[in-house]
Amino acid sequence: MIPKGILDHYIGIVVDVCDIDKDELFSRCKREDIVDARHILIKLLSMTGAYPVMIAHSLNITTRAVTDVLSKFDNDIQSKKWMRTNYEIARKKLGIT
Numbered sequence: 001m002i003p004k005g006i007l008d009h010y011i012g013i014v015v016d017v018c019d020i021d022k023d024e025l026f027s028r029c030k031r032e033d034i035v036d037a038r039h040i041l042i043k044l045l046s047m048t049g050a051y052p053v054m055i056a057h058s059l060n061i062t063t064r065a066v067t068d069v070l071s072k073f074d075n076d077i078q079s080k081k082w083m084r085t086n087y088e089i090a091r092k093k094l095g096i097t
Contacts, residue, residue: 002050002058010048010094014041017090026059036083039076040090042069047096 015022018037025037045055052066059066077084091097 002045002048002054006048007045007058010041010044013090013093014044017086017093033082036076036080036086039069039073040083040087042066043073043087044090044094044096046070047091 011022011025014037015025018033018040020034020037024031024034025041027034029035042055042059045058046052046066050058052070053063056063056066077087
């Protein structure tokens with residue numbers, strides 16, 4: 001499991017950058033901007049070295065969902081300008097290169 005402090009920090013950055021509510025991030029909403037924010041969070045957490053099973057457990061989703069997001073992420077940010085912009089801003093705020 002990802003330590004709560006790290007998880008909360010990453011969640012805070014993503015909801016701020018993506019301009020969504022934390023409750024929306026963890027809802028079952030399928031609105032594209034919210035889904036993209038979830039995917040950004042998963043990608044950023046994976047960049048910390050967290051394994052998909054750790055991310056899945058921390059976000060209360062399946063490991064398969066995490067691996068699917070990670071496998072499609074690069075294609076998504078190439079085709080979605082909003083997602084790419086928010087991902088880059090979040091990375092910079094977190095100091096991830």
